[in-house]
Amino acid sequence: MSIAGDHRKADCMTSRRAKVFVLDMFHETSLAGNLQAILESSTGSTIHVRRESWTPDELQCGNGRFLDRISSFDPNAIFLIFDRLGSEELRELMAMICGSLRQPAIVISGGAEPDQIVEVLKLGATDFIVPPLKPNDVLPRLWRVLDQRRNGDPLAFVLKKKLGLEQLVGESPAFLAEIQKIPLVAKCDASVLITGETGTGKELCARAVHYLSPRSGQSFIPVSCGAIPSELVENELFGHARGAFTGAHAPQPGLIREANGGTLFLDDIDCLPLQAQVKFLRFLQEREYKQLGSTKTNRADLRVVAATNINLENGVKDGKFRQDLFYRLNVIPINLPALRDRKEDIPLLAHHFLAKYSRDFGKECRGFSPEAVAVLSAHEWSGNVRELENVIERAVVFSEGTVIRPDDIMLRVPRAVDLPASSESFRMAKARVVEQFEREYIEGLLKTHRGNITRAAQAAEKNRRAFWELIRKHRIDMDAIRTRWP
Ligand SMILES: Nc1ncnc2c1ncn2[C@@H]1O[C@H](COP(=O)(O)OP(=O)(O)O)[C@@H](O)[C@H]1O
Ligand SMILES: [Mg+2]
Incomplete structure (x- = not known):
């Protein structure tokens, strides 16, 4: 052409x-x-x-x-x-x-x-x-x-800068080295690839990139590539014309169209099926695409931020991820360190979540006892900041004083088999029941809806994102559900 x-x-x-x-x-x-x-x-x-x-x-x-x-x-x-x-x-x-x-x-x-x-x-x-x-x-x-x-209003920019980054708590050098890239990256339009274990703050960073960028007045559209069944990914991204396939009674614009002018956040990008990778790469190069079942060429002007918790280079070596797409996405990498590699941030983050959940639940929790801080600092945190946040949330819910003590910190929620009922405090029992209820409820709905997250979320009257967070929190194996309840 x-x-x-x-x-x-x-x-x-x-x-x-x-x-x-x-x-x-x-x-x-x-x-x-x-x-x-x-x-x-x-x-x-x-x-x-x-x-x-x-x-x-x-x-x-x-x-x-x-x-x-x-x-x-x-x-x-x-x-x-x-x-x-x-x-x-x-x-x-x-x-x-x-x-x-x-x-x-x-x-x-x-x-x-x-x-x-x-x-x-x-x-x-x-x-x-x-x-x-x-x-x-x-x-x-x-x-x-x-x-x-x-x-450009310099004052507004300074304000936004504060707003965007102050939610990102952490002062360790390993964390700051990465976070400092955000304002620089935000002002330009290059693709960003955020890597880090689950719960390290990838989505939070993606949002900061968007809200500090000139695109902040437009939409930020998050897409969990792992949460969309592979045969539906292209439909979700590119949309379809009316009559594109049986059941396509109405046209659907697709997420790329929704993100036009703004930022498309592709979470768990490694889960994008190969065929969709080809199509998405073509879109990134040409900035043009066709909806399923349509011959019309559409344009979209958007910034892409992708995230993954695996080493995408290994995905490339294994033939699961296209190298050309990897290079297109990895223009600017942000690698978020695991929480165990920035232990000095644990007390800071813990206080941040304590203040947040005390406010949310109308509690008076003001701090941690030194022993509680020691317990938090010694933990491995394989679920990173998300796990820490959940633990602090639970501690606030179940604490009865103004100071969180080791006793309030439930690093692992005991299951029925772990504890004889007689030795269980009220608080522990309640936490266990809530956890069990959540897991069983979510799993049950997913089975009923044959692994269709959108429908299950609708039935629960929760938005899809919140529902997906619960699936992840309870580490529910979607593949197993889809295979066993096809
Ligand atoms: N540096 C941080 N400061 C404050 N909250 C954080 C930070 N990193 C992560 N969080 C919180 O932890 C949770 C998980 O973060 P998220 O961005 O969803 O992680 P990921 O996408 O890497 O799994 C979110 O509730 C987020 O707000
Ligand atoms: Mg995430």
Whole structure:
């Protein structure tokens, strides 16, 4: 497909004007030429492009002359095309360009390491684009960068920054090293892959990326890839036209459409079936897709944040995950440490949840006894922050004083077989019964609805997400349910 043809579909809604400077420091490829063609073919808007090639030496020796060239053109945005990132030389150049110019800088470079991309953002780049360049990707990103600049309210940004990150409790170096990437990543549009064991805060981080980003006014759509039966994944993501298959009486827009303008959060991305991976990769590259049973091409402009609790590189080695999709998603990785690897955060988190649940349940719990802190600190926390949160919630519910003591902390809820009824306190018995009830109720509903989570959640009058959380909390084996109650 020709670039101009491609772009006709990527028209901007209103007529707009911009001046863009393209600095090409990578002479061996056609990237700069492609970029210029995309920018100039933007129908419905006028983008005036000045494209110049400079070698790093020329730039360094005559930086005054280069800056003069840029300021005489007075662009609204600058594209910087680099061969490779990471050299000291490049770092200096970026610092010079971003430091001296007031315009937003969008960097384009192939084959960059994720750490190098984060560094480029730290040096002041506004966005980072991984080739191949596509009009449906480049143009919306350019307009967003310009809008952000026009509408940006520094005070609002500082406020949002506080709001977005203050929910993320933790001060350990291992945690901070990852969390500090969030504001940088948020301002750009690159895909983010969040990894970490279950309960380490992947979804919380994905939300922070969204709410700190220029897309925060649009939807954040979370999708649990593991919770959707594999044969329905494509339907959920891409939607379907009326009559696409038996029973498709009404059209369904699909989650990509719902996330248009905002952020699509693909949780447990490793569970995405191979066929859906192919289709999703095509969407990520072209920013276009077709609904099931439809020949019409739809466009969607969204940021993707994916998460997984496995090492996706192993998935690639085992042939379960496509390497090309992995690279597309892993532009910026955030690896959240397990709670046992940041034990110093346990008391902080415990106090955070204590305050939260005391408020929620109207209790007066104000702190932990030193022995209780010792119990919490010594535990393994295989369920990470989620497990800690559940334990503190239970402690608040069952505590009778203002201070949580070791006795209030039930790291493992005893089952009937573990304890003779006579030695069980009221509190323990109640916790056990509640847990057992939840598990049996959820399992029963799932069996009734043959593993269909949406229907089971509807029957329980709970939203699907909350229902899914319960499935996970009780480690209910969905595969077993679907196999035994097909
Ligand atoms: N750093 C943190 N500070 C405060 N709460 C956290 C933190 N990390 C996780 N949580 C809480 O722990 C629970 C699990 O987090 P979630 O983001 O769903 O984990 P994951 O997606 O990795 O399984 C949520 O209730 C979340 O709010
Ligand atoms: Mg999660």
